[in-house]
Amino acid sequence: MNVKKFTAPTSREALRKVREALGPDAVILSNRQADGVVEILALANDDAASLAMPPGDSPMAAPAPRLELPAAQDFAAELEPALAARASSLLSAATAAFGAATPAIATAAPAAAAPRPQPRPQAPAATAARPAAPQRSAPRAPANAAPPAPAAPTLDMDRISALVADAVASAKANAAAEMSGMMNEIRAMRGMMETQLAELSWGATQQREPQKTAVLREMLAAGFSATLARYLIDKLPAGRxxxxxxxxxxTVLARNISAMANEQALIEQGGVFALVGPTGVGKTTSTAKLAARCVMRHGPEKLALITTDAYRIGAHEQLRIYGKILGVMVHSVKDEADLRIALKELKNKHTVLIDTVGVSQRDQMVTEQVAMLQGVDANVKRLLCLNATATQETLSEVVRAYQGSGLAGCIMTKLDEAASLGNVLDVLIRQKLNLFYVSNGQRVPEDLHLADPAQLVERAFRREAASRQVAEADLPLLMAAAGGDTLAREVHLG
Structure with missing residues (x-):
C-alpha cells in the first residue's frame, strides 16, 4: 500500500499537491491540521481498488454468514426502536450540523467525495496466456438436502417515515408553544410600559395644566367613564x-345626547310600541303613562294595550286596572302566534302599546323575546327602559342584550332615585340611543316628561356628587387604564 503524506499551509495548496502527484481520482484518507500546516494522507486510485478486493483465499472473501429466521426477526425488532431514536436525534441536530460546516471542509468536499466504482484490474499478460482450465459443472445438491433458509425480513421504511414525521410534528408543536408564550410575555411588557408612560404623562399634565385636572375630577365625580372623560379632556381647547x-x-355632552324634541314621532304618528327591559325598571308604569298621554290626545278608542307578562303574579291585573281607569281594553298574549293574531285584530288602532315581561339581560329569554317582537308582521318599535340608578357596566350589558336589530329609543326611569346621572348619560352617548322620555316618579301620567339634554347634564354636575371626588394621586393610574381612541366616531365636538 503506497500511502503518501502531503503538507501545505492551506487546504487548497495541499489538495493541489495531491492532484499533481496522484491524479484527480486520488482517495483522501485523512485531513488534519498540525503545527500550523495542513497534513493530508492520500492513496492512488489503483491502490485503493486493490485494497477493496481481498484475495480469494482471504477470510474476508468468504461469504457472510446468514442469520437464521428467528435471530433475524429478533434483530429487526431490536433495530426499529434504535432507528427511531437515531432518526429523531439526527432531525434535531440537522440545523446545527449544517450551520457548523467549516470553509475548509467546504473546499475539500469535491476532492473528498467518494470515488466512483472502477472496473476490476485485469490479470497480468502471463496469467492470461495460460490455457483455460476445463470448466467443471457445479455439484448437484442431494435430494434430501435441507431447503435454504428464507431471507431476513426487510425494515419497514413506511414506519420509519411515520416516526420521522411524528418527530417533526412534535418539534413544530413545541416551537409554536414557545412562540406563543414569548408573544404573551411581549404583550404584557408592552401593556406595562404603556401604563407607566401614561402615568408619567398624566402626572406631567397635572402640573402643567391644573384646570384640566379639575375638570377631570368633576366628570369622574358625576359618574362619567374614565374613557369618555379622557377623550374630552384631550380635546379641551387651550387657553380656558x-x-x-x-x-x-x-356643552359637548348635551350636544351628543339625542333626545326627542316633541311628541310628534310617538303620539301623533302612532304605531306599535313595545316597552322592554329587565325586571323592575318600570315598564308597566311607563306603559300606563304613555297610554294616558295617547288617550288625552286621541281618545280611548284609538288605543290598545297588550301584555305578554304571564309570569309575575298580578302583572296582568296591574295593567288591566290602568286600562279600566283609561277606558282601554287590555289583551293578553302568550307567544308569537298570539301576538300576531292580536296585532292583526288591532290594526285599525292608532297606537298599540305592548308591555313585555321583565327578563334579566343575562337570560336566554331575552333573545327569544326580541325574536318574538321582530317576527310578527307589524313593525314593532322597541323602547328600552333604562334604570338611572344602575351602574354603567350594568346599563351597557342591558343595551347589548336588548339591542337586537335596533332600538327605536329609550326611556330613562327612576330619575328621582338616582344619586348621579353620569352613568346613564355616558351609556346614551356611547350607544347613540334616542332618548324619548324621562320618568321621575310613580304618578300617572304626571311623572313623565320630555328629555332636556342640557338640563340632564347640568343635574349630573350638581354638588351632590362632591363626596365622590377622586383623589389627585389616583388620577394618573385611572387615566392610564382608559383608552379614548374608540370614541372618535361617537363623540362630536363641533
Whole structure:
C-alpha cells in the first residue's frame, strides 16, 4: 500500500499537491491540521481498488454468514426502536450540523467525495496466456438436502417515515408553544410600559395644566367613564380657565345626547310600541303613562294595550286596572302566534302599546323575546327602559342584550332615585340611543316628561356628587387604564 503524506499551509495548496502527484481520482484518507500546516494522507486510485478486493483465499472473501429466521426477526425488532431514536436525534441536530460546516471542509468536499466504482484490474499478460482450465459443472445438491433458509425480513421504511414525521410534528408543536408564550410575555411588557408612560404623562399634565385636572375630577365625580372623560379632556381647547373648560365639557355632552324634541314621532304618528327591559325598571308604569298621554290626545278608542307578562303574579291585573281607569281594553298574549293574531285584530288602532315581561339581560329569554317582537308582521318599535340608578357596566350589558336589530329609543326611569346621572348619560352617548322620555316618579301620567339634554347634564354636575371626588394621586393610574381612541366616531365636538 503506497500511502503518501502531503503538507501545505492551506487546504487548497495541499489538495493541489495531491492532484499533481496522484491524479484527480486520488482517495483522501485523512485531513488534519498540525503545527500550523495542513497534513493530508492520500492513496492512488489503483491502490485503493486493490485494497477493496481481498484475495480469494482471504477470510474476508468468504461469504457472510446468514442469520437464521428467528435471530433475524429478533434483530429487526431490536433495530426499529434504535432507528427511531437515531432518526429523531439526527432531525434535531440537522440545523446545527449544517450551520457548523467549516470553509475548509467546504473546499475539500469535491476532492473528498467518494470515488466512483472502477472496473476490476485485469490479470497480468502471463496469467492470461495460460490455457483455460476445463470448466467443471457445479455439484448437484442431494435430494434430501435441507431447503435454504428464507431471507431476513426487510425494515419497514413506511414506519420509519411515520416516526420521522411524528418527530417533526412534535418539534413544530413545541416551537409554536414557545412562540406563543414569548408573544404573551411581549404583550404584557408592552401593556406595562404603556401604563407607566401614561402615568408619567398624566402626572406631567397635572402640573402643567391644573384646570384640566379639575375638570377631570368633576366628570369622574358625576359618574362619567374614565374613557369618555379622557377623550374630552384631550380635546379641551387651550387657553380656558376652569369654569370655561367645564362649560365647554357640558356643552359637548348635551350636544351628543339625542333626545326627542316633541311628541310628534310617538303620539301623533302612532304605531306599535313595545316597552322592554329587565325586571323592575318600570315598564308597566311607563306603559300606563304613555297610554294616558295617547288617550288625552286621541281618545280611548284609538288605543290598545297588550301584555305578554304571564309570569309575575298580578302583572296582568296591574295593567288591566290602568286600562279600566283609561277606558282601554287590555289583551293578553302568550307567544308569537298570539301576538300576531292580536296585532292583526288591532290594526285599525292608532297606537298599540305592548308591555313585555321583565327578563334579566343575562337570560336566554331575552333573545327569544326580541325574536318574538321582530317576527310578527307589524313593525314593532322597541323602547328600552333604562334604570338611572344602575351602574354603567350594568346599563351597557342591558343595551347589548336588548339591542337586537335596533332600538327605536329609550326611556330613562327612576330619575328621582338616582344619586348621579353620569352613568346613564355616558351609556346614551356611547350607544347613540334616542332618548324619548324621562320618568321621575310613580304618578300617572304626571311623572313623565320630555328629555332636556342640557338640563340632564347640568343635574349630573350638581354638588351632590362632591363626596365622590377622586383623589389627585389616583388620577394618573385611572387615566392610564382608559383608552379614548374608540370614541372618535361617537363623540362630536363641533
Amino acid at each position: 380657565d376652569g369654569a370655561a373648560s367645564l362649560q365647554w365639557i357640558k
